[in-house]
Amino acid sequence: MSGRGPSRQELIRRRRRSGFVGRSSELASFNEVLRQAPEDAVQFLFHVRGPSGVGKSTLVRQLESAAREAGAVTGYVDDSVTDVVEAMQAVAGQFAQQGAPLKSLGRQLSTYRQRRHEADAGAVVAGEERAGAAPPSPVGVVASRIGLVGAAMVPGVGALAGALDANQVAAGAEQLKGMLSARFRSHDDAQLVLSPVRALTPVFLQDLAEVAQRHSWVVLFFDTYERTGPLLDNWIRDVLVSDRYGELPANVLVVLAGQGRLDAQCWGDWLDLVTDLPLEVFTEDEARQLLAAKGVTDEHVTEVILHLSGRLPLLVSTLAEARPSDAAEVGDPSGTAVERFLKWETQPARRAAALACALPQELDEDVYRAAVDDEEVRELFGWLRSLSFVIDRSGRCHYHDVVRTPMLRLQRRQWPTRWQQQHARLADTFAQWCTRRAGDGTAPDRGWRDERWREHRLQETYHRLCADPRQALGPALRELLDAYGQGTAVLRRWVRTLLRAGQDADAEEVRGWGERLTAALNEPEPGVAAVTLLLSGGKFDREGRALGHRLRGQAHSAADRYEQALVDYDQALLLVPDSPSVLCDRSRALLAVQRGAEALADLDRAIELEPDDDLAFASRGELHRLAGRYPEALADLDRAVELRPDYAWAFASRGETNRLAGRDPEALADFDRAVELEPEYAWAFGSRGQTHAAAHRPAEALADLDRAIELRSDYAWAFGSRGEVHAAAGRYPEALADYGRAIELKPDYVWAFGSRGELHRLAGRYPEALADYGRAIELKPDYAWAFASRGETNRLAGRYPEALADLDRAIELRPDYAWAFGSRGLTNRLLGRYPEALADLDRAVGVSPGSVWHQYERGVVLRALGLPGWDACLTRVVELVEPGADGSGGRRGISDLGNLVLAYAAMPRTAEAGRALGAFLGAAPPPGQAAELQLALTTLVRALPESAPTVEVLLGRLSEVAARPAPGDGAPAPGGG
Structure with a gap:
């Protein structure tokens, strides 16, 4: 026997499709799209x-079967999901079952x-197991436990930036901004936990595109949309009609099914793209066709069923199920709804x-057995x-709500004692x-971290409330805080x-x-409103109120509302004064407000209360690091x-910390261990x-930064750092x-703007x-380096008043800023203000005696004023740049080589100046730096006319390369000065 025949499941699906009655026009409209090429399909x-009971879910199942029969991969989402992440997870699971896994999304969902579990573990009280968690940056904020999906990132420069x-x-x-939580291992993880929709949706769309390349159609169904629409509306709209998260393949269809019309505020501009399929009760012909398919052919029986059901598809099917042969078997039209369903x-x-x-609320075989009393039917779940x-x-x-609601009402009213007992x-x-x-119950929070446990607990809470609402309400409200600790999605499920x-x-x-909390969850900040x-x-006890405030x-x-946060943390500590976790939380808010x-x-006290709390030690270590107290941090x-x-x-x-302390080998060992573990x-x-x-290992640096960007494509800090490596290597x-990509990802990235500005200046x-x-x-009004760099650029552009204003401000911000003093000294020299220039350069050399540039400028000013010491300054330049007789020493950076050319020209020593210029040109300076040397030589002649013959020779050679594009290593790095 060759080939593979249809499965039993496929045969069942075929049989049910063959017996499907009604909705032919809706099915035809959908099937017509499936027969078209995606680029020709207008309907998507x-x-x-x-209304309820009209057959929406039944039609959706038929549409899904039709799509699969046409070779499509399908995903189905209903009100069992409570947020976008769960919707993506449901689709991924179903795609995998159809042999079309969303692999990247699966990995990201697993991460x-x-x-989330690690973040949850971080808030467990002292002594609880903290499996797999990671500690906080003090400038960060623990946010995973409050489920602020889509929350803005917390600024990370922190309170100690000035120190x-x-x-x-x-x-x-960027690193500090990313480490928002003690239990997040990286900036990537913080983004993933705080903004999972933003982080996961692009991955979802990329995987969807790969699946769509291999299949004719991909169809996503969103059922019970009257319940899920408020949670999914904006996301589905953005995925379908905007490029916020990426592009959607043309062969993806979306089917929404709900009771009412789409929200006009959300879909108003796009309603013309929606193919509306309104369902009404069956026509009489459709109802009769269904009855005939069920074996109900007696006209009097048919009339009774049509009357009792109101032609609502669910009731027509239910009343016809037993194939009544006469009207008496259908039931009296005045009978209760429950009697109609069970007649x-x-x-x-x-x-x-x-x-x-x-x-x-839901049934599986175990729940069925627990609900049923009679042994005779306990094994009849099928x-x-x-x-x-x-x-x-x-x-x-x-049960369908049309049936379940009257059944519950009947039992609650007729058998209240049994209702309570059951x-x-x-x-x-x-x-x-x-x-x-x-x-074993040794970890109080362990259950909350287990999804199946949460499901059991949710159903327990529901049945306690139904059995004894007055007694169970207080504990149920307190439980909402624990649910919120697992995220807003969990809280929504509990409120529902x-x-x-x-x-x-x-x-x-x-x-x-329930109604008030549902309204609160529709507020812009649902968690804050609900708490x-x-x-x-x-009416909570002290521990409950403390948790709410926390x-x-x-x-x-x-x-970023740190002052309001501190009010809540203070109140929590009044209620539970010795809580290490609240002390750690408050320490981060205190740091953020300087x-x-x-x-x-607070961290000292947390460690005193819990001497083995790795979270508190790591938090305090990070605080010490930010303050520059590296020994204490280590x-x-x-x-x-x-x-x-x-x-x-x-x-x-x-x-x-080791890197900042200049302990590069130790730093590398720690980073190696970190990436080994993660x-x-x-x-x-x-x-x-x-x-x-x-450490001047550009190949290794680029390999690591490339890997960081590969792991996280929106990692602005890594792009900026890689840009710096490229600049230093001449690329x-x-x-x-x-730098441009870093700024695109992070429009307030001060450092990247400064670095790109430096490259533009050098060019x-x-x-x-x-x-x-x-x-x-x-973006940063006290950024001394940027003022000094802008002053230097204004000087190069001949805008001396503007240059002096910027340099004055840089020095005001940093009174020991040697580079700014040197640049202001040069600007004063160009303006002919030699005494002021000498005062600035004396200050620059005093702060930075090893600066080649400052020594050169001071020598020029001293010689122009006819003061002694000029030759010692210029000789010092040579000593600093030229290698010794044994070949050791010497600094051969492009900037230093340029200053060596100037020093020899100022002496003047023409032959040595020419040799130095050859070395300068051999280092392939960027055009801006070559032009800067030209300008410096020109201004040297104005200060020291005796250097004119040497300068003329040098300018002739420079003019050949001044416009040649070439990279260079540039002046002091942004922020370093």
């Missing part, structure tokens, strides 16, 4: 809408879940089981799943399952369950809380990795690359491209340089 977004070297702040700003079931045990199984009003999806099922029994069952999942319990149990107070509502009326404090911190001493005191980070040898972030942080640790690769760059176009593109320096100053 379908909206199925209509996201792992990082740090400007170059250190500039180079590390065909004559066995009392089965009727009782069908009613009992309306109580759970029978229940076959009922027409039971909706089955992926092994779990639930719900209590189900609650106890779910509680037992929770205990089994949680293990609270509201549903209030409706199903007809409990006014529970329903009222505020709970704190105002939840969670709200974290939310305020994540939104109260470093108090932040340090001591704390040593202790953190001693307490937890697999602490990747602590190794990386210690590596950064092979996709982008920040560790970037920092190791920067360490290699400082001028590549450097400009990287002689002074307007572009002035624009970049100006933007850097606009």
